Amino acid sequence: MKDRNIFDILGNAEDDSMERLTEKCPDITDEQIEKIIAMSEKKYNAKKKEILKDRTEKDNYINMTENDTVEGVERVHRPVWLTPLATAASLVLVAGVVLGSMAMFRKNKTGKIDTGVIEPAVTATTTQVSGTTQISTDKNGSTITTTVTTTSLSKTTGKADGTGAAGGASGSAASENEEIKALAGQWKYQESQYDFIPGSITEKGTVVINEDGTYSYNGTNETGTVKIGVEKMGGSSLKTVSFYNGSSYSFGGYYQNNEWISIGNGGISRLVRGSKADTSKDAEYISYQNTAKSLIEKYYDTHYQIMFRFPQYRNMNDTITFNLRDPNLEAGIRDVTYARITGKGLELNSKADVENYARKVYSDSLAAKELEYLNDDYVVISDTYKNGDHIDETGVALEDLLAFKNFIFYKGNMYVNTSSVQAGWLGYTSANEPIIISNVTSTSFRAYAPGIWGENNMGCDIVDFVFEPSVNGWRINNLQPENYSVYGENLPGLDS
Amino acid sequence: MTSYELKAMLERSPAECHRALVKEYGKYVYAIVFNKLRICGTKEDIEECVSDVFADIFFKYEFDENCDRDIKGYIATVAKRSAIDRFRSLTSRNNHTVYSDDDDMQELVSDFSVDERVDRSELRRVLLNKIDELGEPDSTILIQKFYYNRKSSEIAKSMSMTDASVRTRCSRAIARLRTKLAEAGISR
Incomplete structure (x- = not known):
C-alpha cells in the first residue's frame, strides 16, 4: 500500500459505502444551510428568468386557441435591401476580426504594453558646437588662449514608417525627455511568484537607464532605447515604460513610482531601485522564515493529532518483539514488533527525551496544553521480559493493552510499534511557497505557512511564535490549521 | 417526503x-x-x-x-x-493528479487497471467494516476526523464530549483499527 492517508480510499465510494459515510457525515450547521439556500435560490432564479424570457419571446409570436390545428406554409417576406446590407455587414465584421486579431497578436508579445499612443520610433539629438578662439597677452607677457563655445540642441523625431519632422524640440518630446531623465540610474530586474516576499525573489540582472533615453540590461546583454507612453484603461491613464532593443520591443511595463516599474501585466517581474531595492532587511526576514519552518516541521513530528511523525525515524534493524494480548483476534494474542527510534539523527530513549524534544518546539503555555496527551501512548516494559516473550495482560483494560500503544520503553530505549501506518499520514511544509512573516515584535511574530497534508491536501497553518527567555529562543505558542486560501489572503501585496 | x-x-x-x-x-x-x-x-x-x-x-x-x-x-x-x-x-x-476509481471517471485515469479497481472497492468495504467494528462513538470520531477532516474541538462539540476525550478516543481507536487492518492484511 502506498504511504497515504488510508481514509483517502473512501473517496469515490460506490452507493452502499456512500450510505455508510453519509450516516457519519457531520451535521450541516444552520449557518451553512442558510448559505446554501441563498446560493441555490440565486442560481435557480437566474436560470428561471432566462428560461421564462426565452419562452415569453417565443409565445408572443403564437396565438392559438384550444383544438386549433396548425397547417399551411408560413410566408416570410425578405426585404430586397437585406442582402446587400448583410453582405456589407459581413465585410465589416471580417475586417474587424482581421484588424482585431492583428491588434491582439501585437498585444500578446511578451510583456508588451499597448500604450494607445503612437510613439516615435527614433529620437535623435544633435549637438552643434561652434566657437571662437581669442588669443591675448597678459601683463607678464605670457600668451592666453580663450575659447568661447556655443552649444545648441536640435531634435529629430521620426515615425516608424519613415515619416517625421526634423528640427526644434517639441513640447511633448521635451516632457518625455524630462520623464526619462527622472528614471535615469540603476534598476534591479526582479522576478517573484509571491509578491516579492524575501526568499521568493530571483534577481535577473541590472538595468541602467541613461539620461539620453538609452538603456543597457546585463541580464540579456542588450542595449537599446527607453520610451515613455500612456495607456488608457477604464477612464484612467497609466504611464508605460517600454524598452526597445533596436527597433524591436524587448520588455516593458507600468510606471508605479520613482522606485518601481512593474514589468508585464502579471506583477511577477519588476524593476526597482532605492528603498524598494533595499535588501538589507531580507536576511532578517529569511531568518524568521527559517526559524518558523524548522519549528513547524518539529511540531509535525510531535503533534498528537497526526499520531507523531516519529515512525519515520524508526530503525528496522533494531527491533524487539513481544507476544501480546489482542482481543480483536480469535486467538486472543499476537506478536507485535517494535523498532527503535534512532534514524535521521533523532535518538529518543525516555519520556524525558520526548518531552525535551517537544519543548524545543512548544512554548511553556502550549506544552502545558499538549504534553499531557503525549503520555497516553507510552508504556514502560520491564527489563525482565526477553525478546519473543509473552506478556500476561490479564485484567488490563482494553484501552491500556500494549498492542494498542504506539510507543514502548524497554531497557532504556524507546521503540515504535511497526504496525503503525502513520508515517504515510504526515503533514509537511510546502517546498515552493515562502512562509509569510508578519506582526514581528521583539517577543512575538506570526507566520502563514503553507503545508501539505496527506498527498494533495494543501492548507495554510497560522502559527504564532513567542520568544521564551528561559531557553533564549523562539517557540510555537499556537498553531491553527486553515484553508489554503488564507495564504493568498495574507500575501503582502505588490506595493509592499 | x-x-x-x-x-x-x-x-x-x-x-x-x-x-x-x-x-x-x-x-x-x-x-x-x-x-x-x-x-x-x-x-x-x-x-x-x-x-x-x-x-x-x-x-x-x-x-x-x-x-x-x-x-x-x-x-x-x-x-x-x-x-x-x-x-x-x-x-x-x-492540474492535479488525483486518485480516482469511479466508473464515470475512468477516462481520467487511463492507467488504472480493472483488478486494482476491484481491489480498491473491496478495500473500501473492508475498511468501513473494520471501522464499524470499533463501535460508537469511535467509528464516527474516526470518520469525522480523518475522512471529513473535522477538528477535534468540532467533533467534541457535536458529540457532547471534551476535546481531550475525543483525542484520547481517537488515538486508541486508530491503534485498534491499525491492528484490525494489519490482521486483514492491510498495512504498509
Whole structure:
C-alpha cells in the first residue's frame, strides 16, 4: 500500500459505502444551510428568468386557441435591401476580426504594453558646437588662449514608417525627455511568484537607464532605447515604460513610482531601485522564515493529532518483539514488533527525551496544553521480559493493552510499534511557497505557512511564535490549521 | 417526503419547498459532493457545488412534469453528476493528479487497471467494516476526523464530549483499527 492517508480510499465510494459515510457525515450547521439556500435560490432564479424570457419571446409570436390545428406554409417576406446590407455587414465584421486579431497578436508579445499612443520610433539629438578662439597677452607677457563655445540642441523625431519632422524640440518630446531623465540610474530586474516576499525573489540582472533615453540590461546583454507612453484603461491613464532593443520591443511595463516599474501585466517581474531595492532587511526576514519552518516541521513530528511523525525515524534493524494480548483476534494474542527510534539523527530513549524534544518546539503555555496527551501512548516494559516473550495482560483494560500503544520503553530505549501506518499520514511544509512573516515584535511574530497534508491536501497553518527567555529562543505558542486560501489572503501585496 | 408531497408544497410556496428540500437532503448531498471533491476542492468549492445541485433540483421539480420519481435516488444522481463535473473542472484548473476509481471517471485515469479497481472497492468495504467494528462513538470520531477532516474541538462539540476525550478516543481507536487492518492484511 502506498504511504497515504488510508481514509483517502473512501473517496469515490460506490452507493452502499456512500450510505455508510453519509450516516457519519457531520451535521450541516444552520449557518451553512442558510448559505446554501441563498446560493441555490440565486442560481435557480437566474436560470428561471432566462428560461421564462426565452419562452415569453417565443409565445408572443403564437396565438392559438384550444383544438386549433396548425397547417399551411408560413410566408416570410425578405426585404430586397437585406442582402446587400448583410453582405456589407459581413465585410465589416471580417475586417474587424482581421484588424482585431492583428491588434491582439501585437498585444500578446511578451510583456508588451499597448500604450494607445503612437510613439516615435527614433529620437535623435544633435549637438552643434561652434566657437571662437581669442588669443591675448597678459601683463607678464605670457600668451592666453580663450575659447568661447556655443552649444545648441536640435531634435529629430521620426515615425516608424519613415515619416517625421526634423528640427526644434517639441513640447511633448521635451516632457518625455524630462520623464526619462527622472528614471535615469540603476534598476534591479526582479522576478517573484509571491509578491516579492524575501526568499521568493530571483534577481535577473541590472538595468541602467541613461539620461539620453538609452538603456543597457546585463541580464540579456542588450542595449537599446527607453520610451515613455500612456495607456488608457477604464477612464484612467497609466504611464508605460517600454524598452526597445533596436527597433524591436524587448520588455516593458507600468510606471508605479520613482522606485518601481512593474514589468508585464502579471506583477511577477519588476524593476526597482532605492528603498524598494533595499535588501538589507531580507536576511532578517529569511531568518524568521527559517526559524518558523524548522519549528513547524518539529511540531509535525510531535503533534498528537497526526499520531507523531516519529515512525519515520524508526530503525528496522533494531527491533524487539513481544507476544501480546489482542482481543480483536480469535486467538486472543499476537506478536507485535517494535523498532527503535534512532534514524535521521533523532535518538529518543525516555519520556524525558520526548518531552525535551517537544519543548524545543512548544512554548511553556502550549506544552502545558499538549504534553499531557503525549503520555497516553507510552508504556514502560520491564527489563525482565526477553525478546519473543509473552506478556500476561490479564485484567488490563482494553484501552491500556500494549498492542494498542504506539510507543514502548524497554531497557532504556524507546521503540515504535511497526504496525503503525502513520508515517504515510504526515503533514509537511510546502517546498515552493515562502512562509509569510508578519506582526514581528521583539517577543512575538506570526507566520502563514503553507503545508501539505496527506498527498494533495494543501492548507495554510497560522502559527504564532513567542520568544521564551528561559531557553533564549523562539517557540510555537499556537498553531491553527486553515484553508489554503488564507495564504493568498495574507500575501503582502505588490506595493509592499 | 414523496414526490407528490413535494409538488404540492411547491405549488403552495416555492420558497418553503426549497428550504424543506435543503434541510431534508442537505447533509446527503453534502456527503456525496464531499466524497468526490475532498481531495481537489476547498470548502467553498464543495458548498458551491452543493448549491448547484439544489438549484438544478428546484428547477427540475418546477418545470419537469414527470415528477413521480424517487426523490432520494434522483437527488443522488444529480449530486453525483454535478460533483463529477466540478471535479473535472477543478482538476483541469489545478492540474492535479488525483486518485480516482469511479466508473464515470475512468477516462481520467487511463492507467488504472480493472483488478486494482476491484481491489480498491473491496478495500473500501473492508475498511468501513473494520471501522464499524470499533463501535460508537469511535467509528464516527474516526470518520469525522480523518475522512471529513473535522477538528477535534468540532467533533467534541457535536458529540457532547471534551476535546481531550475525543483525542484520547481517537488515538486508541486508530491503534485498534491499525491492528484490525494489519490482521486483514492491510498495512504498509
